[in-house]
Amino acid sequence: MSAVAHAKPAARSTSMPRALRRRRLLVSIADHSLLIAAAVAFVAPVVFVLLTSLMTNRQALSGDLWPSPFRWQNFLDVFHDAPLWRWALNSFLYATLATVGLLLSSIPIAYAFACLRWRGRELAFMVVLVALMLPPQVTVVPLYVMWAKLGLVGNIWPLVIPNWFGDAFAIFLLRQFFLTIPGEYLDAARVDGCGELRVLTRVVVRMGKPAIAAVALFSVLYTWNDYFLPLLYLGENPSNWVTSIGLSQFRSLHQVQWNLTMAATVLVMLPVIVVFFLAQKAFVEGVTLTGVKG
Amino acid sequence: MSTTAATEAGPAAVAADRRRARRGANRRRRLTVLAFLSPWLVGFSVFFGYPLVMSAWLSLHSYDLLTPARWVGLANYRYMFGDDPQIWPAVSNTLWLIAVSVPATVLFGFGIAMLLTRARTGAGAFRTIFYLPALVPPVAATLGFVYLLNPSTGPVNVILGKLGIEGPLWFNDPGWSKPSLVMLGLWGVGTTMIIFLAAILDVPKHLYESAELDGASALQRLRWVTLPTISPVILFAVVLGVIASLQYFTQAHVAASVAAGSAVQGGSTSTIEIGYPEGSTLFYPILVYNHGFRYFNMGYASAMAMLLLVVAFAVTAIIIWNSRRVVHYQGDAR
Numbered sequence: 001m002s003a004v005a006h007a008k009p010a011a012r013s014t015s016m017p018r019a020l021r022r023r024r025l026l027v028s029i030a031d032h033s034l035l036i037a038a039a040v041a042f043v044a045p046v047v048f049v050l051l052t053s054l055m056t057n058r059q060a061l062s063g064d065l066w067p068s069p070f071r072w073q074n075f076l077d078v079f080h081d082a083p084l085w086r087w088a089l090n091s092f093l094y095a096t097l098a099t100v101g102l103l104l105s106s107i108p109i110a111y112a113f114a115c116l117r118w119r120g121r122e123l124a125f126m127v128v129l130v131a132l133m134l135p136p137q138v139t140v141v142p143l144y145v146m147w148a149k150l151g152l153v154g155n156i157w158p159l160v161i162p163n164w165f166g167d168a169f170a171i172f173l174l175r176q177f178f179l180t181i182p183g184e185y186l187d188a189a190r191v192d193g194c195g196e197l198r199v200l201t202r203v204v205v206r207m208g209k210p211a212i213a214a215v216a217l218f219s220v221l222y223t224w225n226d227y228f229l230p231l232l233y234l235g236e237n238p239s240n241w242v243t244s245i246g247l248s249q250f251r252s253l254h255q256v257q258w259n260l261t262m263a264a265t266v267l268v269m270l271p272v273i274v275v276f277f278l279a280q281k282a283f284v285e286g287v288t289l290t291g292v293k294g
Numbered sequence: 295m296s297t298t299a300a301t302e303a304g305p306a307a308v309a310a311d312r313r314r315a316r317r318g319a320n321r322r323r324r325l326t327v328l329a330f331l332s333p334w335l336v337g338f339s340v341f342f343g344y345p346l347v348m349s350a351w352l353s354l355h356s357y358d359l360l361t362p363a364r365w366v367g368l369a370n371y372r373y374m375f376g377d378d379p380q381i382w383p384a385v386s387n388t389l390w391l392i393a394v395s396v397p398a399t400v401l402f403g404f405g406i407a408m409l410l411t412r413a414r415t416g417a418g419a420f421r422t423i424f425y426l427p428a429l430v431p432p433v434a435a436t437l438g439f440v441y442l443l444n445p446s447t448g449p450v451n452v453i454l455g456k457l458g459i460e461g462p463l464w465f466n467d468p469g470w471s472k473p474s475l476v477m478l479g480l481w482g483v484g485t486t487m488i489i490f491l492a493a494i495l496d497v498p499k500h501l502y503e504s505a506e507l508d509g510a511s512a513l514q515r516l517r518w519v520t521l522p523t524i525s526p527v528i529l530f531a532v533v534l535g536v537i538a539s540l541q542y543f544t545q546a547h548v549a550a551s552v553a554a555g556s557a558v559q560g561g562s563t564s565t566i567e568i569g570y571p572e573g574s575t576l577f578y579p580i581l582v583y584n585h586g587f588r589y590f591n592m593g594y595a596s597a598m599a600m601l602l603l604v605v606a607f608a609v610t611a612i613i614i615w616n617s618r619r620v621v622h623y624q625g626d627a628r
Contacts, residue, residue: 137602
């Protein structure tokens with residue numbers, strides 16, 4: 001809380017002696033030293049992965065930290081060594097089909113929990129929460145048997161279809177947000193002669209856009225990152241895999257080297273990071289929504 | 295609430311008419327609720343209720359998916375509590391994870407959130423740096439860490455070597471594999487951090503001001519203002535952490551198979567040692583997976599699932615129950 005740290009924008013003016021300016025910069029760095037150290041530790045893994053992805057195989061195995069020469073060719077070789085496009089397409093299908101179904105089913109369910117009154121509502125919501133908390137391993141064996149008997153093991157349907165019947169996390173998050181919509185808006189629409197479906201689509205969905213966007217983002221992210229269910233259901237044919245499974249198998253597929261593995265890792269991380277920067281606000285709002293009101 | 299009945303009723307409406315209208319509206323409302331809920335009712339029954347019951351039923355049988363289930367009574371449970379040589383390592387590894395990883399994540403997430411609230415410049419950039427790793431696909435993050443911590447040529451041990459320190463074998467050493475996984479988890483602390491950050495920024499300013507007037511030091515303000523006010527969020531983070539530990543799978547599975555040098559697609563071969571190295575990363579969900587889908591002991595896997603169900607229930611209930619004494623909820627129940 002020293003006066004020095006409270007440097008105002010005006011202090012940047014050229015009239016300030018250079019020595020003083022440098023001292024202020026140093027004080028500011030010292031003030032943030034812990035934060036900067038932690039930030040460096042958080043960035044370092046990505047930097048090293050990136051650097052390794054540009055090395056030759058020999059270099060990646062040598063303990064060198066800096067690539068020389070930079071081998072951009074790695075990012076092309078990766079596509080020759082593994083059906084990355086195929087995996088990305090499968091992941092994209094999984095994410096799209098799951099997310100669309102999840103939104104279409106979960107929004108009305110959350111609306112019923114937040115905006116309609118009925119007997120047993122609180123109890124039913126407790127059941128949703130319990131379903132949210134239980135590890136998936138609890139129900140996985142009978143579910144696998146069920147999908148196997150339906151002959152659907154080996155493709156993405158066992159991953160996609162459950163999302164069409166409401167997802168506990170989405171219901172939870174949407175309900176929390178819908179509860180904050182003032183009841184007067186809903187009643188006004190009802191007085192104007194809107195049925196509940198119209199109230200939902202005209203009022204709640206429009207006002208709930210931030211929460212719906214957050215749920216959609218989380219769902220896309222979850223499906224892109226999902227490993228347990230694809231491992232269980234996608235079988236041994238590489239052309240059915242999604243990126244997460246493909247990446248985990250990448251090294252064993254063709255005895256591929258670390259540099260190419262890291263290049264593939266970078267490529268799998270990239271879409272997530274791009275999506276984050278495009279929708280940063282929705283992400284942070286969504287996370288906050290889950291925590292603050294939980 | 296039945297506004298439709300009220301607005302449409304003219305002055306001549308008799309009581310009986312009104313009652314019938316209300317009953318009709320009630321029925322319509324119930325049907326609306328039912329229609330909106332129907333996907334959940336179906337989904338919950340088919341994908342949750344039914345498998346839960348089936349899990350209990352299968353746990354009393356011997357079943358391998360190919361031949362019909364055979365009744366074995368409590369044999370699966372007897373084997374689980376008496377003879378299975380792998381179950382105790384799996385349970386204790388999972389308990390280790392809960393005891394170490396959960397407090398570490400909560401403390402670390404809280405610490406970074408506190409640092410962020412004090413940042414005067416570039417808070418947004420710092421927040422992004424700390425949050426982004428939480429979004430990185432777990433498989434990618436695990437591969438990255440296994441490479442970084444590669445004993446002989448990984449950057450971490452190379453740098454440690456230059457500083458004159460002989461780095462450990464990390465994922466290849468049974469004593470270091472779980473701490474390595476915790477480091478990987480701490481790198482992804484972003485979600486917890488954001489939740490704490492929002493909660494800390496939500497603490498009413500006047501509480502700090504009056505504490506300061508009373509002469510409270512920074513540490514006392516942290517102890518008596520910040521912590522009590524955000525205690526519901528701390529509880530939330532702990533519950534989430536415990537639940538995540540009980541289902542911890544992806545990172546352990548990938549790290550073990552990649553570090554062992556031979557990644558293996560589920561169910562196909564059995565060249566990889568489970569929980570490499572020396573069973574140190576054999577967590578409970580990994581064992582369930584192996585019994586169910588690599589050995590196809592589906593009855594036994596179901597018995598393990600039932601134990602997990604009981605434990606998950608109990609842990610959540612205990613934490614929430616105990617918290618009533620410690621956690622301070624602000625007056626309004628939004």
